[in-house]
Amino acid sequence: MKKYLWPSIKLTLLLVIVLGGLYPLFLAAVAKLAPGKGDGVTVTHNGRVVGYENIAQKFTDDKYFQPRPSTVDYNAASSGGSNKSAGNPDYLKTVQARIDTFMAHNPDVKKEDIPAELVTASASGLDPHLSPEAAYVQIPRVAKLRGIPADRLKQLVDANTKPPVLGVLGVATVNVLKLNIALDDLK
Structure with a gap:
């Protein structure tokens, strides 16, 4: 021993x-x-810190682009997913409720045109990015509520789209917080 x-x-x-x-x-x-x-990388606007670049924020007003749903209500202190399988009945009810809510707020969008990321949460529940397509599908609602032409909003989304790293690694993304700040800055 x-x-x-x-x-x-x-x-x-x-x-x-x-x-x-x-x-x-x-x-x-x-x-x-x-x-x-x-x-963490902070996002500042008008000299004030308004959020973090890699943590999603909740936007409750329909005049803003909405981020992915969050299982933790966008609370960075308790990040995490639901851990339910895609076939779990409770999970399917949650996704259907999100689809119904999205369609109620975006009546011009057909169910089959809703990107999956807008009705499913990320693994952390804090993903601050959307695909450009998920931002484009929200343009009619935002344009109508803000009185901004849809083509101008598409240009704004395109200007806030970050391409894949080196053009091939990953996918194009739009940071929702930065997009909404740019939206508020439109004259």
């Missing part, structure tokens, strides 16, 4: 130092090199 005790104690102390001290310090140092210096 003595033969194994001392090596076990040494290994435990080594792992405590490496994994409990050095590794977290290394990650903190790497984070300081990232945009936002490890504190």
Whole structure:
């Protein structure tokens, strides 16, 4: 027993130092090199912080573009998905309720034209991005409520669309918070 005790104690102390001290310090140092210096990238408007670039925000007014639904009510302190399978009856009821709500607020859109991302939450419940198509489908509602021509809103969505990295990695995305800030800034 003595033969194994001392090596076990040494290994435990080594792992405590490496994994409990050095590794977290290394990650903190790497984070300081990232945009936002490890504190998240804030979005400012008129000199005021209005949100974070990578955390969705709730927009309740129909005159704004709506983000993906959130299972955590856009609370970054408790991110997470529903963990229900696509065939789960409770999940299907939730999705149908979201479809019904979307159609009630967007009467010009046919059910088959609703992008799935507008009625399903992301894994974190905090995804701040939509595809350009999910933003385009909301244009008739926003145009009608704001009195802005639809083609002008399409230009705004296009101007706020971030292409895939290097043109091939990932998909084009629209940050909903930045899009809504640009929408408010339209004269």
